[in-house]
Amino acid sequence: MKDLTIDNITENVHFINAQCSDRRLKFILERLVSHAHDLVRETRLSTEEWMEAIQFLTQVGQTCTETRQEFILLSDILGISLLVDAIDHPKPPGASEGTVLGPFHTHEAQNIEHGGGIASDPEGEPLLVLCTVRDSAGKALENVTIDVWETDSKGFYDVQYANHDGPDGRAILTSDKDGIFWFKAIVPVPYPIPSDGPVGKLLAKLGRHCYRPSHMHFMFNHPIYDPLITALYLKNDPYETSDAVFGVKNTLVVELGRVEDEAIASKYGVKVGSALMTYDFVLVTKEEALNLRYKNAAAAMKAQGKKMDYLNGLPVPEVD
Amino acid sequence: MKDLTIDNITENVHFINAQCSDRRLKFILERLVSHAHDLVRETRLSTEEWMEAIQFLTQVGQTCTETRQEFILLSDILGISLLVDAIDHPKPPGASEGTVLGPFHTHEAQNIEHGGGIASDPEGEPLLVLCTVRDSAGKALENVTIDVWETDSKGFYDVQYANHDGPDGRAILTSDKDGIFWFKAIVPVPYPIPSDGPVGKLLAKLGRHCYRPSHMHFMFNHPIYDPLITALYLKNDPYETSDAVFGVKNTLVVELGRVEDEAIASKYGVKVGSALMTYDFVLVTKEEALNLRYKNAAAAMKAQGKKMDYLNGLPVPEVD
Known part of the structure; x- marks a missing residue:
């Protein structure tokens, strides 16, 4: 030594x-x-470069507050968040895909009933969101907890406002016996990730824009099913193919519809012509996800020529 | 995408x-x-592990203050600091070796005359430090600026005290026409690196102790010569072979002597029997260091099979 x-x-x-x-x-x-x-x-x-990196990391840490997580943002723009999610929550064919959590999920959201509104912004275009959640055999899943969150019409989450004093643009729902959950929101808009901090400055140095395409976040939790962290992206968004945080997947891109039918409009309490987002989410069981994670890990370790033990499904080198 | x-x-x-x-x-x-x-x-x-890592990095950033740099500490205990220094400041045979800067160098130190005292701690054992600085041909180097710093007898740097209100245990000297610089200090003691923050907790999880062997820091600056960041370590220290930050090198380990001669004691204004640290430092020119850095980089790139351009001596891939 x-x-x-x-x-x-x-x-x-x-x-x-x-x-x-x-x-x-x-x-x-x-x-x-x-x-x-x-x-x-x-x-x-070089020493100078390393000191610059140390200063950068320090600034990233010091930019974090209770409502801003600059290290998650750094992880997002380097594609690490997406990669970790892909490894930790593998999806068999047919299951809904996951994507980045992002730094703006909070634990402030309130439970609402089906049909409730999540966004107070009067300038947002009203959107009816009408979804189902099922298992991979097509069975409706009741009592799944669903966190939903989005920005306001200016592209800011509630917690990004200095005078923020409660949840807005976010809520928690529970799927009914038919696996349905629905709520009123506003049509998502593209927005820049926070660019006034060290991560924004790094993006500028790299010659990258800091925009995310329009999307609505969803997180599903249930005792039996693997948590699904995902989002739906709007088709034909200008940033659809250049998301600053690498979150877009083809299966998560949706085309907004319109509520055409008077009876439907009346049933859901919206105006005819309102924007409509629909999606059928498919969850896999925790057991299925764990088995797939283990199978993928074992294949990857084998490909690297490594003999491993597994602790809670995670690889560790064999003891000699 | x-x-x-x-x-x-x-x-x-x-x-x-x-x-x-x-x-x-x-x-x-x-x-x-x-x-x-x-x-x-x-x-x-896993996502859980990555979130733990994100929390850890956030805490490291938030532990940093004007007088504490927890990311440098993290870099030190992972051996990164030593590695960066070894690459950035390569030393030809015969030149004094460098070692980790550590997180406690400050810009508060005052210039003192030769023979001045750097430490006020009355409980420290008095130490006379008597050194020279030369070039690799043995020529005495005048006007080299030398930052020196050490802990008090309890193992704490001045800035680690809450009531810290000025430099102590540190000073800046300038070598004289014979390349000599000398000052009065106290015998260094082993000390723990700050263990109350996230890096200390990581060391504990790794089953590692957090001690550094007794040492005195030196930093040399001169317009013509490559900056030398180094330290002298006391022989037979209990942590000589297990430094928490990987800083010890054989050529930097010194055995303390004693001022035996009455005339010497009188000349330097110390008591007979006082502890004595002597060392002859050898600097290389910036040009020599740059050439060696470039040569080492080119050899390393060649060994990796990479064809590179060099900007300011640092490699970048060739433009296609």
Whole structure:
């Protein structure tokens, strides 16, 4: 542990970290240190650059507040959030796909009844959202908890306002016995992710725009089913193919309809001609997701030539 | 840029970042994203683990103050700081080696004359520090600026005290025409790096102690010579071979002497029997360091099979 050089330091850091009794943490740290050191070696990172990176990370941390998570934003714009979700919540064919949570989910949303309104903004275009949630065999799922959230018509979430004093543009619903849930909202608009912080400045340096295409967030929870964090994106949005946080998937792009029928308009308490978003979500069971996660992990480890044990479905190197 | 999967997302993030006009930033980001994504794929990182990591990084950022840099501490305990320094300040044979800066260098230190005292702590054991600074041909170097800093006898730097109101245990000297600089200090003691923050908690989880062996920091600056950030470590310290931040090198370990001679004691204004630290530092020119850095970088790139251009001595991929 003396005379550490460019070439031997990595093994030495592994050696001292190998005392860790948590096998999973030890494995993650071993991979983290290897990749961090390789990054430095491959780029021949200079002290000045590293100090700039340290300052950047410090600013990211210090930009975080109770209602703003700049590290999640950083993770989002580097595609890490999407990747982690894809690994952690694998979907078999037919199941609804997941996408990035984003930094604006909160725990302030109130439960509302079907048909309730989630958005107070009078300038937003009224939208009726009419969805179902089913299992992969097509069975309606009752009592699924659904968090929904969106920005106002200016592209800001409630918590982004300095004078924010309660939830707006968000609510929690529970699916009924037919797997239906419905609510009134406003037509989503494209918006910039917060660009006044260090992550926004990084995007500018990279020559990237900071826009997300119009979307509505949905999060599904149920004791038996794997949590689904997803969003629906509006077709033909100008940012449909260049989302700053890599969230768009073809199966999550929807074309808004119109409430054409007087009876329907009356049933749901909206005007004829109102914008309409419909979607049939399909959840997989926790067991099915766990099995698929394990199967994918085992295949990936095999492809890397690694023999692994699994703790709670997560790989750790075999003990010698 | 739609339907991103575990396998294609990395290329897509590279594609969107490729708009960056700063070739060096583009290269670093390309490597960063590749390594971050590989880390996630290789460990099959879960959403819960990633959220824990996000919380950890946020806490690291929020622990930073004007006088505490928790991200540097994190970089130190993962061996990254030492690695970056080794790459950025390569030393030819015969030159003094560098080591970690640590998070406690400040810009508060005052200039003192040779023989001045840097530490006010009456409980510290008095130490006479008597050094020279030369070039690699042995020529004495005049007018080199030398920052020195150390903890008090309890193992704390001045800025770690809540009631801190000025520099203590630190000073700036300038070498004389014989390359000599000398000052009065106290014998360094081992001390724990700050362990009350997230980095300390990580060390505990890893089963690692948080001690650094006894040492005195030195930083050399001169218009012609490559900055040398280093430290001298006391021989036979209990943590000599297990420094929490990987800073010890054999050539930087010194055995303290004693001022035996009455004439010497009188000349330097210390008591006979006082502890004595001596060292002859050797600097290399900026030009020599730049050439060596470039040579090492070129060899490393060649070993990786990469053809590169160099901007300010730092590699970037060749333009197609």
